[in-house]
Amino acid sequence: xxxxxxxxxxxxxxxxxxxxxxxxxxxxxxxxxxxxxxxxxxxxxxxxxxxxxxxxxxxxxxxxxxxxxxxxxxxxxxxxxxxxxxxxxxxxxxxxxxxxxxxxxxxxxxxxxxxxxxxxxxxxxxxxxxxxxxxxxxxxxxxxxxxxxxxxxxxxxxxxxxxxxxxxxxxxxxxxxxxxxxxxxxxxxxxxxxxxxxxxxxxxxxxxxxxxxxxxxxxxxxxxxxxxxxxxxxxxxxxxxxxxxxxxxxxxxxxxxxxxxxxxxxxxxxxxxxxxxxxxxxxxxxxxxxxxxxxxxxxxxxxx
Amino acid sequence: xxxxxxxxxxxxxxxxxxxxxxxxxxxxxxxxxxxxxxxxxxxxxxxxxxxxxxxxxxxxxxxxxxxxxxxxxxxxxxxxxxxxxxxxxxxxxxxxxxxxxxxxxxxxxxxxxxxxxxxxxxxxxxxxxxxxxxxxxxxxxxxxxxxxxxxxxxxxxxxxxxxxxxxxxxxxxxxxxxxxxxxxxxxxxxxxxxxxxxxxxxxxxxxxxxxxxxxxxxxxxxxxxxxxxxxxxxxxxxxxxxxxxxxxxxxxxxxxxxxxxxxxxxx
Ligand SMILES: Nc1ncnc2c1ncn2[C@@H]1O[C@H](COP(=O)(O)OP(=O)(O)O)[C@@H](O)[C@H]1O
Ligand SMILES: [Mg+2]
Numbered sequence: 001x002x003x004x005x006x007x008x009x010x011x012x013x014x015x016x017x018x019x020x021x022x023x024x025x026x027x028x029x030x031x032x033x034x035x036x037x038x039x040x041x042x043x044x045x046x047x048x049x050x051x052x053x054x055x056x057x058x059x060x061x062x063x064x065x066x067x068x069x070x071x072x073x074x075x076x077x078x079x080x081x082x083x084x085x086x087x088x089x090x091x092x093x094x095x096x097x098x099x100x101x102x103x104x105x106x107x108x109x110x111x112x113x114x115x116x117x118x119x120x121x122x123x124x125x126x127x128x129x130x131x132x133x134x135x136x137x138x139x140x141x142x143x144x145x146x147x148x149x150x151x152x153x154x155x156x157x158x159x160x161x162x163x164x165x166x167x168x169x170x171x172x173x174x175x176x177x178x179x180x181x182x183x184x185x186x187x188x189x190x191x192x193x194x195x196x197x198x199x200x201x202x203x204x205x206x207x208x209x210x211x212x213x214x215x216x217x218x219x220x221x222x223x224x225x226x227x228x229x230x231x232x233x234x235x236x237x238x239x240x241x242x243x244x245x246x247x248x249x250x251x252x253x254x255x256x257x258x259x260x261x262x263x264x265x266x267x268x269x270x271x272x273x274x275x276x277x278x279x280x281x282x283x284x285x286x287x288x289x290x291x292x293x294x295x296x297x298x299x300x301x302x303x304x
Numbered sequence: 305x306x307x308x309x310x311x312x313x314x315x316x317x318x319x320x321x322x323x324x325x326x327x328x329x330x331x332x333x334x335x336x337x338x339x340x341x342x343x344x345x346x347x348x349x350x351x352x353x354x355x356x357x358x359x360x361x362x363x364x365x366x367x368x369x370x371x372x373x374x375x376x377x378x379x380x381x382x383x384x385x386x387x388x389x390x391x392x393x394x395x396x397x398x399x400x401x402x403x404x405x406x407x408x409x410x411x412x413x414x415x416x417x418x419x420x421x422x423x424x425x426x427x428x429x430x431x432x433x434x435x436x437x438x439x440x441x442x443x444x445x446x447x448x449x450x451x452x453x454x455x456x457x458x459x460x461x462x463x464x465x466x467x468x469x470x471x472x473x474x475x476x477x478x479x480x481x482x483x484x485x486x487x488x489x490x491x492x493x494x495x496x497x498x499x500x501x502x503x504x505x506x507x508x509x510x511x512x513x514x515x516x517x518x519x520x521x522x523x524x525x526x527x528x529x530x531x532x533x534x535x536x537x538x539x540x541x542x543x544x545x546x547x548x549x550x551x552x553x554x555x556x557x558x559x560x561x562x563x564x565x566x567x568x569x570x571x
Contacts, residue, residue: 011571050411050412051570051571052570069416070313070414073413073414074311074312074313074414076309078412082405084405084409086409087404088334093329097325097326098413100326101319101322101326101410101413101414101415102312102413103312104311108310150311151307152306152307182307
């Protein structure tokens with residue numbers, strides 16, 4: 001569906017995307033995970049054929065975006081990072097007017113708008129103006145709008161950023177349905193739980209580069225241990241404690257507010273911490289996540 | 305399972321027309337608040353200047369021997385069109401890029417930036433025609449027209465308006481701040497043009513040294529044409545000259561605007 005080689009995006013002298021390779025297959029849910037400024041949106045916009053590449057090769061749906069932009073755009077759906085709904089029109093009008101730009105008949109868009117409002121749980125607000133809708137509703141409408149042409153490939157740039165947990169879960173559920181209907185999804189996110197939930201395969205991006213690629217569980221197995229022991233200490237005590245427990249994990253990460261011990265068995269490690277007379281204020285054993293993968297790869301957290 | 309998209313690329317004119325349809329969806333909801341600025345404002349000018357103030361003006365050589373209301377009615381239509389076109393091609397166009405962002409939304413569909421511009425120009429032209437017709441009909445009820453040439457005045461008004469709109473859309477596409485330059489354009493270009501480009505009095509009253517300012521203003525060319533088609537007294541060659549000026553401004557403005565629409569939307 002998407003094929004990229006040494007893809008580059010420059011803004012003036014600044015390189016936002018520094019030569020990435022991608023291969024997205026039909027029917028899969030593919031993710032870009034990375035912190036703000038990693039170049040995710042710039043990459044998505046190139047794939048969406050709204051931003052020309054500066055260098056490298058790119059093919060989307062087998063076509064060259066530079067030469068066949070409108071033809072590619074006709075067949076894909078794009079949810080930009082920032083909603084750009086027509087806030088002075090109603091929910092229904094937003095869907096119908098947008099659908100017409102894809103060459104769809106009036107009768108078709110009327111029918112489709114109805115179906116999409118059901119899908120996005122917006123039927124009750126059908127004839128309300130968009131302006132006063134909640135953030136979650138606007139986001140759902142933007143996603144509904146991106147589906148008006150039955151896209152083969154759906155691009156979602158940070159679909160749930162800024163939404164409350166309930167709204168996020170509702171959106172994830174809709175995206176699962178699309179995936180099982182055969183739509184290829186590409187999602188960017190800086191939430192590791194979103195990447196784990198949604199993506200079959202993902203690339204971790206940092207500073208314009210792809211630093212790792214694989215399924216969420218592959219990445220965790222490759223770059224982290226099964227479990228993580230998190231220890232918090234009273235102010236001033238952390239440094240001394242690190243010295244006495246650092247050999248208990250395969251790897252240690254010292255963060256400003258806590259220490260992470262990477263180990264196959266967190267409980268056993270915690271026992272040994274206690275055996276050595278180290279008394280943390282609190283401790284937590286959890287499974288490794290993509291956050292740990294990112295920390296390992298870049299030395300930084302995903303969300304600051 | 306394979307999904308087959310229902311979307312397809314439409315032709316350029318059709319795409320521009322679909323934009324007009326989109327504007328129409330909006331207009332249907334808000335038309336009452338638009339009517340004032342489009343049709344009613346020039347009418348108030350006609351009442352105040354043509355009929356009120358005009359009652360104090362003796363027909364003379366400057367008015368071609370006509371009563372002032374007949375002299376000023378065609379030009380007020382054109383001046384109203386220019387004012388209206390300026391309004392429609394500055395802040396609303398900047399909004400398409402910056403606040404409402406509808407241009408950004410639409411160019412993620414098969415529609416291109418050039419087609420967005422085309423749709424914008426067609427939409428402005430249509431509204432200029434509509435408000436021109438509204439003005440002409442009511443002015444007719446006040447006896448402000450000499451003959452059916454008034455219908456051509458509506459066309460001249462729309463052409464003059466859209467000729468101003470095209471370069472202004474180019475300027476809007478290169479505006480990244482809140483549009484403070486538009487205020488300067490209104491103050492230092494549009495207002496003087498409305499007052500001095502032959503709408504209320506012939507430009508022969510202006511000192512020769514600065515009369516060229518009227519010659520280069522699209523409104524003067526529109527006014528001359530508008531009076532020509534309904535009051536007569538305009539020869540073919542100057543008429544073609546005025547027409548050529550307006551068409552050239554439209555074409556040049558449109559090409560520059562197209563360039564900047566792409567520059568702004570394809571980044
Ligand atoms: N239009 C632009 N002009 C200049 N710089 C840009 C532009 N868009 C993005 N950038 C820069 O490119 C980098 C990557 O941005 P972006 O692709 O938005 O990252 P992400 O989506 O991962 O947060 C950032 O440093 C950002 O400031
Ligand atoms: Mg982004």
